[in-house]
Amino acid sequence: MDFILEEGKPADISVRDNNEVGVYQALDLLGISYVRADHAPLISMEEYQFVEGKLQVMVAKNLFLSNRQQTKFYLLLMPGDKPFKTKEISSQINSARLSFGQEEQLLSYLHCFKGSTSVFGLLYDKDNHVQLLIDEDLLKEEYLGFHPCMNTSTIKIRTTDLLDKFLPYTNHDFIKVKLIGE
Numbered sequence: 281m282d283f284i285l286e287e288g289k290p291a292d293i294s295v296r297d298n299n300e301v302g303v304y305q306a307l308d309l310l311g312i313s314y315v316r317a318d319h320a321p322l323i324s325m326e327e328y329q330f331v332e333g334k335l336q337v338m339v340a341k342n343l344f345l346s347n348r349q350q351t352k353f354y355l356l357l358m359p360g361d362k363p364f365k366t367k368e369i370s371s372q373i374n375s376a377r378l379s380f381g382q383e384e385q386l387l388s389y390l391h392c393f394k395g396s397t398s399v400f401g402l403l404y405d406k407d408n409h410v411q412l413l414i415d416e417d418l419l420k421e422e423y424l425g426f427h428p429c430m431n432t433s434t435i436k437i438r439t440t441d442l443l444d445k446f447l448p449y450t451n452h453d454f455i456k457v458k459l460i461g462e
Contacts, residue, residue, distance in 0.1 A: 283334060284318040296430075299391040303400040303428040307437070310445045315436040322431050323395045325360035332360075332425065337436045339425035340418055342397040344390065344410075345369070346381040353381055353389060357399055357424075358415040358459055365459070369413065372457045385409075391429055398427040399442065400435075402450040412447070412454040419443075419456065 289304035290296060307314055317335055322328055328339045338359060345354040345366075352375060358364065366378045383394050389409045390401025402412065418424060424442065425434050437446075447453065 282318075282320060283330075285334060286316050286318075288314065288316065290316070290318070299401075299404065299429040300433065302391075302403060303398075303435075306400075306403050306446070306449065307435075310441075310449055312437060312441045312445055316428075317434045317436075318432060319434065320432070321395070322434075328360060328425075328434075331434050335425055335434065335436045337423045337425040338418070338421050339434060340399070342399060342426065344381040344386045344392075344397050345378045346385065347375045348377040348379065350382065350385070353385060353410045354378070354413050355390070355397070355399065355402070355410050356413045356415070356457070357418055359417050362415070362417070362459055368459050369457060373411075373413065373455060392427075396427050396429055396431040398429050400426055400446075401429050402447070402452045405450070405452070408451065410452075412452050413457050414454045415459045416456050417459075 293301045317331055332339050340357045341360045343356040370378050386392055389405050391404040392401045421439055423436050424439050425436050428435050
């Protein structure tokens with residue numbers, strides 16, 4: 281696998297997707313330092329083991345969810361190796377029958393496509409359609425890894441920078457959840 285590891289945004293952003301460039305611009309504007317890994321497109325969490333090793337970071341699983349009526353939307357961040365059980369989340373957020381959100385809403389609200397879902401997509405959710413949920417185990421990590429809205433790169437960022445700088449900038453807060461994964 282081709283793999284490039286660099287600090288900050290790419291030198292040539294003209295060949296990058298506009299949503300990805302917007303993420304780099306926001307991080308730079310906020311003074312958030314980050315390491316970027318460019319790699320082949322990755323879809324499954326198993327494929328991320330290589331990237332996690334190279335970046336020495338836990339890459340968070342980002343799941344776009346909705347209630348059955350598709351009137352409430354959630355972005356769940358959780359450890360990639362933890363099984364996801366909708367029942368565990370539903371009871372904690374008082375929302376019955378959660379399922380994966382539709383790709384058209386994912387694109388509309390977070391400017392991400394399936395396989396590139398990212399917390400950085402909250403940058404584009406100006407009307408706060410999406411509620412962020414974070415598994416408590418991620419909050420214990422010093423650094424976390426996320427796509428910059430494209431699955432051909434992964435960004436390593438301090439967890440405190442995500443919580444204290446990026447989320448306030450996007451006007452989003454989060455709900456801490458506890459997933460057992462059993």
